[in-house]
Amino acid sequence: MPVLVVNVDHVATLRQARMGIEPEPVTAAYMAEMAGATGIIVHLREDRRHIQDRDVELIRKTCNTRLHLEMAATKEMQSIALSVMPEMVCLVPEKRQELTTEGGLNCIGREKELKKFLAPIHDKGIRASLFIDADPKQIEAAVATGAEFIEIHTGHYADAKEYGARQVELQKIIKGVALAKDVGLKVNLGHGLNYRNILNFKDVPGISEYSIGHAIMARAIYVGLDRAVRDMAGLIRTFAD
Numbered sequence: 001m002p003v004l005v006v007n008v009d010h011v012a013t014l015r016q017a018r019m020g021i022e023p024e025p026v027t028a029a030y031m032a033e034m035a036g037a038t039g040i041i042v043h044l045r046e047d048r049r050h051i052q053d054r055d056v057e058l059i060r061k062t063c064n065t066r067l068h069l070e071m072a073a074t075k076e077m078q079s080i081a082l083s084v085m086p087e088m089v090c091l092v093p094e095k096r097q098e099l100t101t102e103g104g105l106n107c108i109g110r111e112k113e114l115k116k117f118l119a120p121i122h123d124k125g126i127r128a129s130l131f132i133d134a135d136p137k138q139i140e141a142a143v144a145t146g147a148e149f150i151e152i153h154t155g156h157y158a159d160a161k162e163y164g165a166r167q168v169e170l171q172k173i174i175k176g177v178a179l180a181k182d183v184g185l186k187v188n189l190g191h192g193l194n195y196r197n198i199l200n201f202k203d204v205p206g207i208s209e210y211s212i213g214h215a216i217m218a219r220a221i222y223v224g225l226d227r228a229v230r231d232m233a234g235l236i237r238t239f240a241d
Helices: 009-018 025-032 051-063 075-084 113-121 136-145 153-160 163-182 198-203 212-224 225-238
Strands: 004-007 039-042 066-071 087-089 127-132 149-155 188-191 207-212
Touching: 004 087, 004 127, 004 225, 009 025, 009 212, 025 051, 025 225, 039 051, 051 066, 051 075, 066 113, 075 113, 087 113, 087 149, 113 136, 113 225, 136 163, 149 163, 153 163, 153 212, 163 188, 198 207, 198 225, 207 212, 207 225, 212 225
Parallel strands: 004 039, 004 207, 039 066, 066 087, 087 127, 127 149, 149 188, 188 207
Antiparallel strands: none
C-alpha cells in the first residue's frame, strides 16, 4: 500500500518571511505524523531559504516515523546527512534563482560520480533516492548509481494547463513507474500533487510513497493541519499497490 510522506518546508518558508520563530516546522512535523504521515521530508537547501540546520536536527531527534532529507549532491550536504542520519536522502538539483525545484536531477553521464557520492551514505545504512524526470534514460542511469529509490518529478504533469498536455505527462509518469519497477527500483512520486490531480494515480501499481507539501499546507490554512493531512492520507489509503 502506498503511503504519504509530508514535506514541511513551507512552514519554514512562512517563518523565514519574518525571520522569526513561528510557525515551527518541528511542531508541524509532529502534527503531520500524528495525523497519519508515514514520514517527514525536509529540503535543506544550500542557501537555507526555508529549512534551517536546527530544524533538521530537531526533527531528527523528535521524529517518530521516517525522516527524508532532500539535498544537493555536495560535500557539505553529505557531511550533514552522515551526522543527522535520516532514514533516506533524496538528491535533488538546485538553482539559486528558482522558486522551487523546477525539474529532475540529471543522472546521465554522472553514474560513477553519484555512486561514489552515495557510497558513505549507504555505508551508514541510509537509503538513497534520486529526484528525476520520467525519462527512460534517466531511470536506467539511476540504477547504475546504486540508489534504491527514485522520486519521479510530477511537476510537469501538475503544471500542465491543457487536458491533452496533462495526459501526455501522466502517461510518461505511468510508463516511468513501470520501467523503474522492472529494473529493480522503488518509486516515489512528488512535486505539485494535490487532492485532485493525485487521483489519476489511484490504480497505478508500483508506487511506494507520495511526497506532498504545498497542497497540504495550503489546505491547512482553511481546515487545519490535522484535517489536511488526514484527508490526504485517507485518499492515498484507497490507492492500489
